[in-house]
Amino acid sequence: MRVSNWMNIDRRWIFLAMGLAIVVPLLLPMRLPMGVQEPTQGLFDAVDAIDPEKQCLLISSDYTPQTEAENHPMTVALLRHAFARRIPVISVVLYIEAAGLIDAAVKQVMAEFNARATTHADSIIYGRDVAFLGWQPPPIVPILSMGESITGIYPVDFYGTPSDSLPMMARIQDYDDVGIVAALSSSSSPLWYVMFAQTKFGVPVGAGCTAVMAPDFYPYLETGQLSGMMGGMKGAAEYEVLVERNFGITDRARANEGMGSQSIAHVVIMAFVVVGNIAFFATRRKEGQA
Amino acid sequence: MKSKLPLALLILMGIFGITSRFIPHPGAEALNAYLRDTLLRIISAFALILGLGNLILRHWSKIKKKEENYGSSYVLLISLTVTAIIGLFGGTSGEGILPTRIGEFSFDVNTLYDKVMIPLGATMFSLLAFYMASAAYRSFRAKNTLAFLLLASAFIVMLGQVPLGQALWSELPSVSHWIMTVPNTAAKRGIDLGITLGVTATLLKILAGIERSWLGGGS
Numbered sequence: 001m002r003v004s005n006w007m008n009i010d011r012r013w014i015f016l017a018m019g020l021a022i023v024v025p026l027l028l029p030m031r032l033p034m035g036v037q038e039p040t041q042g043l044f045d046a047v048d049a050i051d052p053e054k055q056c057l058l059i060s061s062d063y064t065p066q067t068e069a070e071n072h073p074m075t076v077a078l079l080r081h082a083f084a085r086r087i088p089v090i091s092v093v094l095y096i097e098a099a100g101l102i103d104a105a106v107k108q109v110m111a112e113f114n115a116r117a118t119t120h121a122d123s124i125i126y127g128r129d130v131a132f133l134g135w136q137p138p139p140i141v142p143i144l145s146m147g148e149s150i151t152g153i154y155p156v157d158f159y160g161t162p163s164d165s166l167p168m169m170a171r172i173q174d175y176d177d178v179g180i181v182a183a184l185s186s187s188s189s190p191l192w193y194v195m196f197a198q199t200k201f202g203v204p205v206g207a208g209c210t211a212v213m214a215p216d217f218y219p220y221l222e223t224g225q226l227s228g229m230m231g232g233m234k235g236a237a238e239y240e241v242l243v244e245r246n247f248g249i250t251d252r253a254r255a256n257e258g259m260g261s262q263s264i265a266h267v268v269i270m271a272f273v274v275v276g277n278i279a280f281f282a283t284r285r286k287e288g289q290a
Numbered sequence: 291m292k293s294k295l296p297l298a299l300l301i302l303m304g305i306f307g308i309t310s311r312f313i314p315h316p317g318a319e320a321l322n323a324y325l326r327d328t329l330l331r332i333i334s335a336f337a338l339i340l341g342l343g344n345l346i347l348r349h350w351s352k353i354k355k356k357e358e359n360y361g362s363s364y365v366l367l368i369s370l371t372v373t374a375i376i377g378l379f380g381g382t383s384g385e386g387i388l389p390t391r392i393g394e395f396s397f398d399v400n401t402l403y404d405k406v407m408i409p410l411g412a413t414m415f416s417l418l419a420f421y422m423a424s425a426a427y428r429s430f431r432a433k434n435t436l437a438f439l440l441l442a443s444a445f446i447v448m449l450g451q452v453p454l455g456q457a458l459w460s461e462l463p464s465v466s467h468w469i470m471t472v473p474n475t476a477a478k479r480g481i482d483l484g485i486t487l488g489v490t491a492t493l494l495k496i497l498a499g500i501e502r503s504w505l506g507g508g509s
Contacts, residue, residue: 011424018423032453035463065411097411100403138334145327153327200311211451218475219482234451263454265419270445272427277441280431 004286006279014272021268025260032259039221040238043182043206043228047081048246050179056088056172058146060183060193061105062139064097067186067210072101073236073255074184074208077243079109079130084247087179088168089130090150094139094189103158106132112251127166134158143192147175147201175203180227184208190217194225208235233258293505304497346370373402443469 047057059078063071082089091106093099110124117123124130133154136142145153150172151164163169171177181203183190190207197203204227207217211232220226230239236255243249303325310322349363377399379388384398432438449455450466495501
């Protein structure tokens with residue numbers, strides 16, 4: 001096969017190579033070194049610094065099923081971190097599509113901790129340690145209103161229980177009682193929290209975003225408006241590693257499981273780009289000689 | 291009247307929206323909270339109706355005119371109707387008046403969400419990896435110095451963002467992080483400032499009644 005023909009590889013071969021690059025590492029997991037980058041460490045430290053007696057963690061999970069693979073492990077990792085430190089968690093969603101996913105995540109992580117619990121105090125109790133307040137449209141309304149009254153804008157939780165009847169909500173009134181808002185998103189919702197909640201009420205904000213959104217958030221990390229960030233599945237995997245290292249939690253880490261696939265897929269894309277360029281220059285040289 | 295009333299309302303609400311932030315009076319704060327928590331939500335509900343109506347009309351018209359891929363419009367309208375009926379009468383977990391279970395097979399809203407929407411959504415997004423690989427192979431060419439720099443940066447960031455990059459060279463994530471925090475942030479900040487200035491200028495033109503294209507009618 002001539003080098004110039006490499007420019008016209010049938011895209012079905014490319015799809016096959018990508019398919020194998022993704023599937024094989026999932027079936028045959030790889031152990032790769034996992035360093036933690038500054039943005040993820042910043043978010044972990046900000047969450048870890050919350051005093052459980054005084055403040056809570058507010059997780060705003062604003063993603064749709066389309067980005068579940070990247071964003072959902074972030075929610076799970078944050079819940080594990082908060083529960084391990086006994087930090088009360090309030091969970092909300094700005095998009096209705098996320099509600100079912102977050103309901104499942106809260107129940108999953110509660111079940112993990114309660115399976116290990118030996119006493120009532122050890123257990124994670126809904127209403128005492130965590131509350132899922134659900135969805136209130138449009139996004140700007142809950143973002144601003146939570147600065148005045150969280151139970152005011154969420155009169156009932158996701159399950160229809162009056163939110164002011166949940167024990168933990170007795171001491172959590174507004175953003176003053178929130179240690180940090182962790183906005184996990186496939187859109188710009190972390191920036192909405194910075195623009196509207198942080199500038200008006202001063203609440204710290206951290207982000208979790210898809211890899212393609214991450215470059216948009218770096219200017220806000222540099223200024224300190226974002227305390228930290230999980231960027232893409234790699235950011236989620238780094239957070240999972242931090243939770244495992246610091247608290248010995250070895251439950252299933254889905255982002256880490258995906259790192260082998262992502263590594264090989266990136267290499268395959270790069271290989272095709274290199275092949276395409278070699279063919280391009282070979283063709284150009286041949287045309288120049290003719 | 292047709293254009294003057296919306297314009298007057300916009301100017302009034304726009305000026306109040308900006309100034310209310312600087313007026314620490316309980317009355318102004320209460321009015322601001324009412325506009326935000328009540329009026330804005332009513333308007334949003336109407337926007338939803340408008341969007342839904344527009345979607346139905348657009349696809350109905352596509353079917354009537356037998357436009358390209360009009361079969362997909364049937365799928366959309368049938369799915370929309372069936373899901374709405376199940377949601378309205380069957381409840382989210384089958385607690386409504388409409389039976390949503392036949393033996394072991396259930397089709398309530400929660401089941402549709404878990405078993406249809408999540409897998410379909412994830413499938414749609416995962417296809418991106420395949421198309422991106424194909425598109426990168428066909429179009430990412432180092433034709434000149436700038437394109438070469440872009441390609442080199444992309445390779446460093448792509449490898450630096452996965453553990454394999456760290457396994458190949460332990461400093462690669464740091465180089466990738468530098469690219470993101472220095473050149474990327476500098477460019478992004480410039481773009482953001484430009485966009486913000488443009489948005490502010492447009493906002494002022496709308497508030498001053500100079501920019502009226504949003505009223506429709508072309509004048």
